[in-house]
Amino acid sequence: MSKSSVDDAGAEAWRGPSGRGELRSLDQLNMLHSLAARLNGLNDVREIGEAITAELRTIVEYHSCRVFVLQSDGRTLYPIAFRGEVSEYREETVQELTTQVGRGLTGHVAETGRSYYSPDATHDPYAMLIADTEELDESILAVPLSSGDRLIGVLVLSKVGLDQFDDHDLRLLEVLGSHAAVAVENARLLWREREAASRARESEARKSAILQSALDGVVVMDGRGVVEEFSPAAQLTFGYSREEAVGRDLAALIIPARLRHRDGVAPYLAGEAPALGRRIEMTAMRSDGTEFPVELAISKVDLPGADLFTGYIRDITERKRAEADVQNALESEREAASRLRMLDEMKNTFLQAVSHDLRTPLAVVLGIALTLDREDLTLPPHEARDLRRRLATNARKLERMLSNLLDLERLKRGVVEASPELTDVGQLIRRTVAEADFLSERDVRLHAEPVLAAIDPAKVERIVENLLVNAAKHTPDRSVIWVRLVPEEGGIQILVEDDGPGVPQEARTQIFEAFRQGPGEHPSPGAGIGLSLVARFAQLHGGEAWVQDREGGGASFRVRLPSNEHPPQTSRTMRWSSPGSRSGRRADPTPAPRGRS
DSSP states (O other): OOOOOTTTSOHHHHHOSSHHHHHHHHHHHHHHHHHHHHHHHOOOHHHHHHHHHHHGGGTSOOSEEEEEEEOTTSSEEEEEEEEESSGGGTTOOHHHHOEETTSHHHHHHHHHOSOEEESOGGGOSSOOOOTTOOOOOEEEEEEEEEETTEEEEEEEEEEESSSOOOHHHHHHHHHHHHHHHHHHHHHHHHHHHHHHHHHTTOOHHHHHHHHHHTSOEEEEEETTOBEEEEOHHHHHHHOOOHHHHTTSBHHHHHSOGGGTTSTTHHHHHHTOGGGTTOEEEEEEEOTTSOEEEEEEEEEEEEETTEEEEEEEEEEOHHHHHHHHHHHHHHHHHHHHHHHHHHHHHHHHHHHHHHHHHHHHHHHHHHHHHHHHTOTTOOOOHHHHHHHHHHHHHHHHHHHHHHHHHHHHHHHHHTOOOOOOEEEEHHHHHHHHHHHOGGGTTSEEEEEOOOOEEEEOHHHHHHHHHHHHHHHHHTSOTTOEEEEEEEEETTEEEEEEEESSSOOOGGGTTGGGSTTOOOSSSSOOOSOSOHHHHHHHHHHHTTOEEEEEEOTTSSEEEEEEEEOOSSOOTTSOOOOEEOOSSTTOOBOOSSOOOOOOO
8 A cells, every 4th residue: 555645535535425424524534633732732742742642642552652752863763652442562672663764665755755554564664673673564644743844743544453544544644744743843842942941041921921921822724714713722822712703814813904915824824735844934913913923823624525724823922022132142242252352463463562662771781771880880970871861751751651451450459549730731731841861862842831720630641641651652763753742622632743654543432441552564572552541531620632634734632621710629628739749748838638559
């Protein structure tokens, strides 16, 4: 007996030889429909298999029933449930029954995707004897469990004796196989949803919501798509009572008007053959007009003189939300990983730069110290002065670098505050420029008239110093550097400009970030923290720092600070500061209590 299908089988084989046979067929169909409905309500693959083996015997007589499911490797067929009604089959084990696609009769059905009937398994070319068992005259009927083109598993019935099954049995088994495949797919989908929820660390409440929304609504309709039955779950999902739904066109009832004529929707709702057994996602509509995503699967049940279609409709709102949450979580993880890689690269660059900045002045200091330590060497006064000057210059470089590193760390911890004092900002800038020995090979053009402002003199001095260091690093010897102090309404501007290559527009924000190097094919060595401190110290004053093009070419670094004659009340008690020396000696006009240091 070759493969047979419900649609191709002869009418006589379906109806039976008499009216009594026809009644038997109708009873079998009703029982089959009840079993299919129960399978659809189960959420566990093993429970589905056990339900089939427990209840199928009331529809088709058998001595052994086995339900195999294809595993994720695409080769292994695992028996999720098996039942032996006679002693010959009661000792079977999972290990004995587990097989592979293409191996034995079960594997043959899985490989071909076609039903197979063996009236005499002893002489069948595909049937294989289980190890350590005796030959047995038996008939075997096997059908694939398929969802569209995908194999889900195989359903196998055995019966002692030769030629124990007929076309009618085969057709019933194929109809059940279609329902079972959808049920197994739904159960697997629910399992995947639970796994996704676990990976995303969803709360128990969210898991419960996903489980509840995954329960299917069942709709029975005729060949025209007119509703004949509307389950309680469907009523809850769509907001229609059974009385409101029965007799209405399903598409008009649950599909938004703009989508009712879209290609692909009508065939599913009408139960056309290509759509049977498949799951599609579509937009549905509740009775109040709100729209939501659903998953739809339709199976066909043939009755004499009539076609019925059962639609299983699942609200997948929570699943879509969970998928979006998982996707967002993955995207966040990717962004975090990218940031970590960037920070790691910046750290390596920073360590290399710090190593360079420390090694260079230390080498100079060590060399001078060794030279001065030589007893056999007598230096002329001018050479000795030059060595002492170079020693002091490199020591100050080390001091600046260590100060920058310490300040950056304190800023990160939020322990740095501005301590405003009335200060002659012009004098502070002039003194800072005069003490900047690294500018000896530059043409500095300074314009800084006396201007009183409430500032933190130490931090503004560091602002000016770091701007000067930056200009010196990015310009060749004998370049011009302009330094200006510009009073303006409500504040002051400090400008340090050069005639170097300038700063591209796309780099003008990032160069004020810590460990960022300036643009160019050959960036100057350095830790990349000077401009970051400029911006942070400006922010401590309530100001800002930025860079723009200088007229005539080059870069113009600017810092705007608010200029109040009276410092903010939240800061320390104001003291007069005369920035005449680097030590910052101050004379208080009146005694004032000390604030936090």
